[in-house]
Amino acid sequence: MSMLQRLTESRVWRALVRQGVSATNRNRILLVMDNVFLHLHSAKTRSRNLELSSTYFLGAISLVLFGILTLSGLLLMLYYHPSVPQAYHDMKELQFVVSNGLFLRNIHRWSAHAMVFIVFLHLLRVFYHKAYLPPREFNWVVGVILLLLTLGLSYTGYLLPWDQLAFWAVAVGTNMAEATPLIGPKLRYLLLGGNAVGENALLRFYVLHCALLPLALAMGVAVHLWRVRKDGGVQGSSGRYGSRRQVKP
Numbered sequence: 327m328s329m330l331q332r333l334t335e336s337r338v339w340r341a342l343v344r345q346g347v348s349a350t351n352r353n354r355i356l357l358v359m360d361n362v363f364l365h366l367h368s369a370k371t372r373s374r375n376l377e378l379s380s381t382y383f384l385g386a387i388s389l390v391l392f393g394i395l396t397l398s399g400l401l402l403m404l405y406y407h408p409s410v411p412q413a414y415h416d417m418k419e420l421q422f423v424v425s426n427g428l429f430l431r432n433i434h435r436w437s438a439h440a441m442v443f444i445v446f447l448h449l450l451r452v453f454y455h456k457a458y459l460p461p462r463e464f465n466w467v468v469g470v471i472l473l474l475l476t477l478g479l480s481y482t483g484y485l486l487p488w489d490q491l492a493f494w495a496v497a498v499g500t501n502m503a504e505a506t507p508l509i510g511p512k513l514r515y516l517l518l519g520g521n522a523v524g525e526n527a528l529l530r531f532y533v534l535h536c537a538l539l540p541l542a543l544a545m546g547v548a549v550h551l552w553r554v555r556k557d558g559g560v561q562g563s564s565g566r567y568g569s570r571r572q573v574k575p
């Protein structure tokens with residue numbers, strides 16, 4: 327008996343994957359419906375939708391980058407205290423003392439730059455394929471929220487090293503927020519937790535960056551992928567699969 331066969335016939339495997347893998351349509355659907363990790367997959371996928379020209383894999387790459395950022399971010403949290411001036415020292419320690427600390431920091435930093443870039447390219451791809459038209463207009467709006475959350479994560483992460491670049495970037499950014507008509511000064515106060523960039527601002531940006539925004543992004547991505555399925559799968563480059571087809575939610 328091969329290793330694979332032994333694994334798929336073990337009790338643990340059968341407890342997780344209750345349906346066999348026989349290739350009937352009914353079984354395919356049951357396999358997907360019964361598994362919490364698979365329920366976002368469609369039971370059947372048009373081979374066209376998997377072609378490079380349909381998506382350029384940009385949505386999937388954004389998702390992988392979000393995964394890398396979450397994992398590397400969690401590891402960075404083990405070495406970081408959101409307090410003044412300890413935050414700055416923690417980053418220096420990561421850079422010069424912790425083994426592979428610089429590597430970890432750079433993985434997080436470069437993945438963050440890449441995510442902003444790739445999410446934006448994904449938006450351009452969707453626009454180019456007119457995939458913002460019905461029935462995908464709701465998912466377009468979800469996408470815009472995901473883009474704003476991605477930019478929010480990028481901005482809040484910028485303050486955390488607590489160096490000159492971080493300090494002045496947040497000083498300038500929150501001054502710009504202050505220029506918003508009517509609510510400007512209140513918005514700046516809310517973001518900074520006071521009138522100046524200090525300890526309170528660092529704590530607020532930390533909570534936003536490490537808890538609130540990633541949670542909102544994860545929930546948004548779940549809705550986004552569920553919607554891709556409900557709207558009839560991905561729209562390929564020729565638009566052959568009826569971008570105007572109305573599908574009941």
Ligand code: HEM
Nearest residue numbers: 381384385386388389449457465466469470472473560561
């Ligand atoms: C965290 C950011 C995002 C992630 C992880 C993500 C992920 C994905 C994935 C995996 C797909 C299916 C495959 C593909 O089309 O590449 C998809 C489709 C789609 N995305 Fe996104 N996306 C994000 C941001 C956005 C943004 C910023 C927009 C536009 C404002 C957007 C609009 C759409 C639309 C309309 C579809 C359906 C496309 C179609 O049916 O052809 N997404 N997304």
